[in-house]
Amino acid sequence: MKYKNPIIPGFYPDPSICRAGEDYYLVNSSFEFFPGVPLFHSRDLVNWEQLGYVLTRKSQLDLTECRTSGGIYAPTLRCHNGRFYMVTTNVSHGGNFYVWTDDIRGEWSxxxxxxxxxxxxxxxxxxDGTVYFQSTHSDGAGSQCIGQCTIDIETGETLTPTRPIWYGTGGKCPEGPHLYKIGGYYYLMIAEGGTEYGHMETIARSCSPWGPFESCPGNPILTHRDVNPRFGEFQALGHGDLTTDTAGNWWIVFHAxxxxxxxxHHIGRETMIAPVTFDGDGWPVVNHGRPITQEMEGPGCAESGKDGFAPQNSFFQEEDFTAESAxxxxxxxxxxxETGSTALENGLVLxxxxxxxxSAGAPAFIGRRQQHFEAAAETLLDFCPDAEQAEAxxxxxxxxxxxxxxxxxxxxxxxxxxxRRRVCDLLVESAPVFLPEEGKLRLRVEASRLxxxxxxxxxxxxxxxxxxxxxxxxSTECMNCTFTGCFIGLFCQGEPGTKARFERFSYRPE
Incomplete structure (x- = not known):
């Protein structure tokens, strides 16, 4: 099967994947955006449909005054005995938690x-039914590592003290742990190097889930830290999760x-996939040890298109808000x-x-992720402001x-x-483009790489x-440590109570 990376373009970082029968499900981090934790489904590992979100209620996800790149970090998705579990961290309110559902397309706990x-x-x-819980950890000496305890999955109660189980290979920020049992060994895969240009994925194994863990001699098993960013298609590869397909082949999803x-970079960390094999000593090898490229080949059953590659989603979007019920x-x-800030009333009313x-509050705003360098977005707006403070x-x-x-x-x-261009503490406004006093107006954004x-x-x-x-x-590198990407959104602000009605919206990759 030939396919192209990224499989889910745009701001969809920290992917975690699980398989249930012939179906694959995947989740991503969402940070300060609501609803939280985008949820995707696929039957071939290449084409992904967004089912919705895992965290859809404030009782699940409190983002009150959440800072930039606060909120939800690095979810993990697992299925056990037919029940799905999503475990994550709300770094702004509450810390580590999990939710569950018996219907992946329904509500979560x-x-x-x-x-x-x-x-x-x-x-x-x-x-034996024991449930192990891993996360980042700091030992008694202040060293960063991966910590583990066991829990009661019904209550979340910890049953053992948290113990350090692996410090990684020496890269900074050991994080994103996932534990697997493969061929009699417990494999612990983690991300190291920070989620920047030195990012990498490393792995170790043990005969016990508590260790001691032996580091893979081929570590890191996934990285582009030594690929010149002038020429490398992808950078900052890491934060992976493993799965098998229905034929028994192994794959790794990760972001880059x-x-x-x-x-x-400005459109965020994107979800990629690569094939995994195991060498004669039982260690995983990603993409046969070769760099990750846009055009890839691996085992699979997706049908090829005219160009020899599996057809993949374009992520085109067109919505007529006057006809939509949701x-x-x-x-x-x-x-x-805020209650009442968004409504469908013969159009999208903000x-x-x-x-x-x-602000650090909740503006009247909805946005979709920018997923392509070359794209055009357009909306039709019915709005007649009565003051300079009214804006949409x-x-x-x-x-x-x-x-x-x-x-x-x-x-x-x-x-x-x-x-109006806002960049840190600088604000610049263009000369006004005067428009007719009556009638609806089209607003358009055309994006290119630069x-x-x-x-x-x-x-x-x-x-x-x-x-x-x-x-x-x-771009992220022009900001203070952000983990998100660009959205194209619609908004209304100014005098409280000001209303703007949007009739349609389109997003077209060019």
């Missing part, structure tokens, strides 16, 4: 909290980034949305509250301090479109340029 510190928790069921230019699951909000895009429009949003907003407002007493261009105009007329902004200033 309220959180069951586990009193073990650290982040990136994982679950492992041994053959695609730099837009030297040492800069929003697509591609949308997400910033933190827990109602401004006390918080705008630059389309935004390219990375964090509350880094976003480009094409907003409809009033300038010099006239309805106008303005491009630039965003913004346009505005009447529904049935031509579009005028409102300005442009470089992707560099919305």
């Amino acid at each position: 309220d959180p069951v909290f586990v009193k073990q510190g650290g982040i990136d928790p994982s679950l492992f069921w041994d053959e 980034i695609r730099p837009s230019q030297f040492m800069l 929003l697509s699951c591609k949308w997400a909000c910033l933190r827990n949305p 109602t401004a509250g006390e918080n705008g895009l630059e 429009g389309i935004t390219v949003f990375h964090t509350r301090e880094h976003h480009y907003d094409l907003l409809l407002t009033r300038r010099e007493g006239r309805r106008a479109a303005v491009l 630039q965003y261009r913004f346009f505005a105009g009447p529904e049935d007329g031509g579009l005028s340029s409102a300005g442009e902004g470089c992707t560099q200033l919305l």
Whole structure:
């Protein structure tokens, strides 16, 4: 089977996968965005459909005043005796917890909290029914390692003290642990090196789930830390999880980034996949020891298209809000949305509250992840502002301090479109593009690898340029340690109670 990476493009990091029969399920981190933990389904490991989210209620996910890149870290998805479990960390409220469901397409339980510190928790069921809980840990001397305890899966109660089980190979930030039993050994796979350009995946094994663990002589089993970022297709590879397919072949899902230019990326860490084999000594080898590329080949049963590659999702989106009874699951909000801020009433109606895009609260905002360097997004907006403080429009949003907003407002007493670029403590506005006082308006964003261009105009007329902004200033490397990626979103802000009605939205990869 030939296929192309990434299999889920855009801000979908820290993938965890499990198989139930012929079905594969995958989850990702979501940080300060709500609902939390995107949930995907596939039958061939290449084409993935988003089913929705795991955490859909505030009782499951409290994001009140969640900081940038706070919230939900590194979920793990497992299935045991027909029941699905998702374990994760809310670093802003509550720490480590898990939820469960007997219907993967239905509602999940309220959180069951586990009193073990650290982040990136994982679950492992041994053959005798013992449930092991792993996460990051700091030993008595302050050294970072992977810690483990056993738990009562019904209550979350810890049954043993947390013990250090592996310190990794010496890379910083040992994290993202997953324990497997393969061929009589317990394999512990972790991420090291930080989720940056030195990221890597390492593995060790033992005859006991408590260790001692022997490090694989081929570590790291996955990394591009020595691949020149000028020429490497992907960088920052790591945070993996293993699965078998229905034919018994092994695969690893992991995340990586695609730099837009030297040492800069802005659309986030993306989900990739690669085949895994085992050498004569029983150690896993990823992609036969070769670097990860966009065009890959591995075992599988997905049908090939005309170009010889398995057909894959385009992630195209088109929504007519006047005809929809519910929003697509591609949308997400910033933190827990305020009651009444979003409604479908012959269109998508956003109602401004006390918080705008630059606050640590919950603005009237919905966004979808940017998944392609080359893409165009457009919306039709019915909004007649009555003051300069009233604003609604389309935004390219990375964090509350880094976003480009094409907003409809009033300038010099006239309805106008303005491009506002916020970068850290700098704010720049374009000259207004004056628009007709009556009628609906089109707002458009065109993205390329290095630039965003913004346009505005009447529904049935031509579009005028409102300005442009470089992707560099919305890149993770230009911010203070962010783990997310760019969204293209719709918003309304200013005087509380201001309403804006969006009739349609489209996102088209170019």
